[in-house]
Amino acid sequence: MSIEIAHLALRLEGPLQAWGFNSQYNRRNSGLLPTKSAILGMCLAALGIPRGSVEEKTLLEQCTGLRLLTVAVPRWIKYGDKPAELIVRRITDYHTVQNTKTADGKIKDTHLTYRQYLCDASFACVLSGNISLINSFGQALENPVWGVWLGRKACIPTAPIYGGIFANEPDALLSLLGDQPLEAFTHQREVEYFDEGTDSLPDQPLCFAAPDGIRKFVPRRVALKEAVK
Amino acid sequence: MKHLELHILQSFPVACLNRDDLNSPKTAIFGGVQRARVSSQSWKRAIRELATEINPRFQGQRTRLIVEPLRDALIAEGIAEVDALDKAKALADALSKFDVDTEKKTGKLKVKTLFFTSQAELEALARAFHETGDAKKAIKKAASSEILKDAADIALFGRMVANDHSLTLEGAALFSHALSTHKVDNEIDFFSAVDDWQPNEESGAGMTGTLEFNSATYYRFAALNIDMLADKDHLQALSREERQEVVRSFIEATLKAIPGARKNSMNAATLPGYVLGVVRSSGHPVQLVNAFEKPIRAYGGKGLFEASLDAMKNERENLNSTWGLDKSELFNGAIPDLSLAEFLYKACAHVD
Numbered sequence: 330m331s332i333e334i335a336h337l338a339l340r341l342e343g344p345l346q347a348w349g350f351n352s353q354y355n356r357r358n359s360g361l362l363p364t365k366s367a368i369l370g371m372c373l374a375a376l377g378i379p380r381g382s383v384e385e386k387t388l389l390e391q392c393t394g395l396r397l398l399t400v401a402v403p404r405w406i407k408y409g410d411k412p413a414e415l416i417v418r419r420i421t422d423y424h425t426v427q428n429t430k431t432a433d434g435k436i437k438d439t440h441l442t443y444r445q446y447l448c449d450a451s452f453a454c455v456l457s458g459n460i461s462l463i464n465s466f467g468q469a470l471e472n473p474v475w476g477v478w479l480g481r482k483a484c485i486p487t488a489p490i491y492g493g494i495f496a497n498e499p500d501a502l503l504s505l506l507g508d509q510p511l512e513a514f515t516h517q518r519e520v521e522y523f524d525e526g527t528d529s530l531p532d533q534p535l536c537f538a539a540p541d542g543i544r545k546f547v548p549r550r551v552a553l554k555e556a557v558k
Numbered sequence: 559m560k561h562l563e564l565h566i567l568q569s570f571p572v573a574c575l576n577r578d579d580l581n582s583p584k585t586a587i588f589g590g591v592q593r594a595r596v597s598s599q600s601w602k603r604a605i606r607e608l609a610t611e612i613n614p615r616f617q618g619q620r621t622r623l624i625v626e627p628l629r630d631a632l633i634a635e636g637i638a639e640v641d642a643l644d645k646a647k648a649l650a651d652a653l654s655k656f657d658v659d660t661e662k663k664t665g666k667l668k669v670k671t672l673f674f675t676s677q678a679e680l681e682a683l684a685r686a687f688h689e690t691g692d693a694k695k696a697i698k699k700a701a702s703s704e705i706l707k708d709a710a711d712i713a714l715f716g717r718m719v720a721n722d723h724s725l726t727l728e729g730a731a732l733f734s735h736a737l738s739t740h741k742v743d744n745e746i747d748f749f750s751a752v753d754d755w756q757p758n759e760e761s762g763a764g765m766t767g768t769l770e771f772n773s774a775t776y777y778r779f780a781a782l783n784i785d786m787l788a789d790k791d792h793l794q795a796l797s798r799e800e801r802q803e804v805v806r807s808f809i810e811a812t813l814k815a816i817p818g819a820r821k822n823s824m825n826a827a828t829l830p831g832y833v834l835g836v837v838r839s840s841g842h843p844v845q846l847v848n849a850f851e852k853p854i855r856a857y858g859g860k861g862l863f864e865a866s867l868d869a870m871k872n873e874r875e876n877l878n879s880t881w882g883l884d885k886s887e888l889f890n891g892a893i894p895d896l897s898l899a900e901f902l903y904k905a906c907a908h909v910d
Contacts, residue, residue: 344588344847345735380726406589406852415590422735423579424599441579448587470842474559476732476783477842483598485734485779487848489841489881538726 335463336501338492341452347480359445362399362517363452366534367480372466377474381538395458400516402451415449453505467494515556526550559785565834565846566778569863573826574771575817576600582770583744589851594742594774598733604815606711613807617676618709625650625667631684652693674717676709698724710804713792730787738774739850739866775862780812781843802906831863837889837908849873
C-alpha cells in the first residue's frame with residue numbers, strides 16, 4: 330500500500346539559534362544542525378498541543394514516520410564587490426539566576442547556567458511524510474497558536490519560517506536553495522536503514538513531558554554529508 | 559494568532575548593562591563581527607521589576623519561601639495548627655520539592671528551586687488542598703486563570719515547574735537578546751582613586767583598577783501573543799479593560815526599563831530613540847535585526863542611531879514586499895511620531 334507523501338519546506342533564519350541535544354541541568358548546548366525534536370516541538374506548539382497530553386503522544390508516534398532533511402545554508406555578506414562567507418560560531422551565554430532569597434533573608438545564592446547559541450547560522454529543512462500530517466503542520470506554522478522560535482524562546486526568526494508544501498523533495502529544495510544542488514551544502518538526511526547512515530542521534534521524541542515529567546527520546550539514524558565545493 | 563511586536567532602537571553611552579562571568583559586557587557575533595549584547599533574561603528582569611512598580615497586578619514573586627505562607631493559608635482555611643505545617647510541607651514538596659536537608663541543618667523551611675507565584679495563588683492552592691486532601695489533585699484543581707488575577711507577570715513571562723507540569727505556563731511574551739546595530743569592541747577603563755589623607759610628600763594613587771564597558775545603539779525586540787494572553791491559562795479571568803491595562807503597563811515597562819548593572823557608577827539611563835509597534839492578526843513575530851547584519855556605520859553626517867533607523871525602515875519595507883507581512887497588519891505606529899500615551903492607547907485598542 331502506498332501512502333501519499335508531502336514535503337514541508339522550512340526556513341530557519343535568525344542571528345541566534347540553539348538546537349540543544351543531550352542538554353541537561355545547568356549546561357545547555359547547541360548542535361550545529363537543527364534537531365528533529367526541536368522541529369517537531371515547534372510543529373506541535375504551532376498546533377497548540379499541550380506538553381504531556383494524550384494528543385501529543387499520539388501525534389509524536391505518527392511523527393516517527395516522518396523524515397527530516399536539514400541543510401546548513403551559508404550566509405554571505407557583501408563589502409563593496411567582495412562577498413564574504415560568514416563563519417558560524419558558537420557563543421556561550423553565562424546566565425545567573427539572582428536574588429535567590431535564603432531562609433534568613435540575608436545570603437543571596439546565585440544560580441549559574443550556561444547556554445550555547447549559534448551565531449550567523451541559517452538552515453533549510455524539509456520534513457517529509459504522510460500528507461495529512463504535513464499539511465496540518467504547514468497550516469499551523471503559517472499562523473501558529475503558540476509561538477515559533479529557533480530552539481530557544483529568545484531566538485526569534487528574521488523571516489517567516491514556513492516555506493511551502495511540495496509534492497516532491499527537489500521542488501522543496503528548489504524553493505529553499507534556488508538552483509544550487511543539495512551537494513553544495515553540508516546536510517544531514519534521515520535514513521531508513523542502519524548501514525545507510527553515519528550516526529545515530531537520540532533525537533526522535535516520543536513525548537515532551539509525560540505525566541510524571543519525563544521526556545522520552547529514541548534514536549534515529551542519519552547520514553551527514555559535507556558540502557562539495 | 560494575533561500578536562503585538564515592538565521594535566526598539568536605543569542608544570546607550572558608556573555602560574556595562576549585562577556582564578558575563580569575567581565582568582565584561584556580554585557580546586555576540588553577528589554578521590561576522592562582534593556586537594554588544596544584552597541577554598533577554600537580563601532585560602526581562604528589569605522589565606518585571608519596573609512593571610511591579612507601575613501596576614499592582616504584577617505581583618508574581620520568585621521565591622523558595624513558600625512553606626510558611628502555605629501553612630498560614632491552610633490555617634486560614636480551618637486546618638488545625640498542629641497539622642498545618644506537615645500539610646504545607648507536603649503541598650510545597652509537590653510544587654517544588656521541599657528541602658529536607660536545609661530544614662535539618664538550619665531549621666529553615668524552603669523548597670529546592672525558585673517558584674514563581676503570588677499570594678492569591680498560594681491561597682488558592684491551600685484551599686484546593688483542603689478540599690481534595692491530595693497535593694497532586696489540588697495543583698490540578700488550582701491550575702486555572704482565576705488564581706493569576708494578581709500575577710499578570712506569570713502570564714506574560716511564563717513559569718517552568720519541573721515537579722508538576724499542570725502549573726507550567728508558557729509566557730505570552732517573547733524577547734530577543736538585544737544586539738548592537740554596529741561593531742563593538744569592549745573598552746577597558748583604567749581608574750585610580752586618590753587617598754585624601756595621603757601626606758603631600760608621598761606620591762601614588764590610593765588604589766587602581768580596571769573595568770570593562772562599551773557604548774552601543776541596540777536593536778531590541780519584544781512581542782506579545784495577544785490571543786494567548788486572553789486564554790483560560792493566562793488572563794481570561796480579567797476583563798478586556800483590565801487586560802488592556804496589563805498590556806499598557808507591559809509596553810511601558812518594556813520601553814523604560816534598563817538592566818541595573820553598574821547603575822551607580824555608569825548610570826547609562828536613556829530612553830528608546832525610536833519604537834515601532836505593529837499588531838498583526840496572524841502569522842508569527844518576525845524581528846527586523848537583519849537590517850544590521852551588515853554592521854551600521856555613521857555616514858554623511860548621520861550618526862549610528864540615524865543610520866540604524868534608516869536601515870530598520872528599509873528592512874521592514876523589504877520584509878513587507880517579500881513576505882507580505884503588512885497584509886495582516888491591524889496597527890502600526892511609531893514613537894516619536896506618536897507620543898507614548900497615543901502609542902499605548904492605539905496599540906492596546908487591539909487587546910481583547
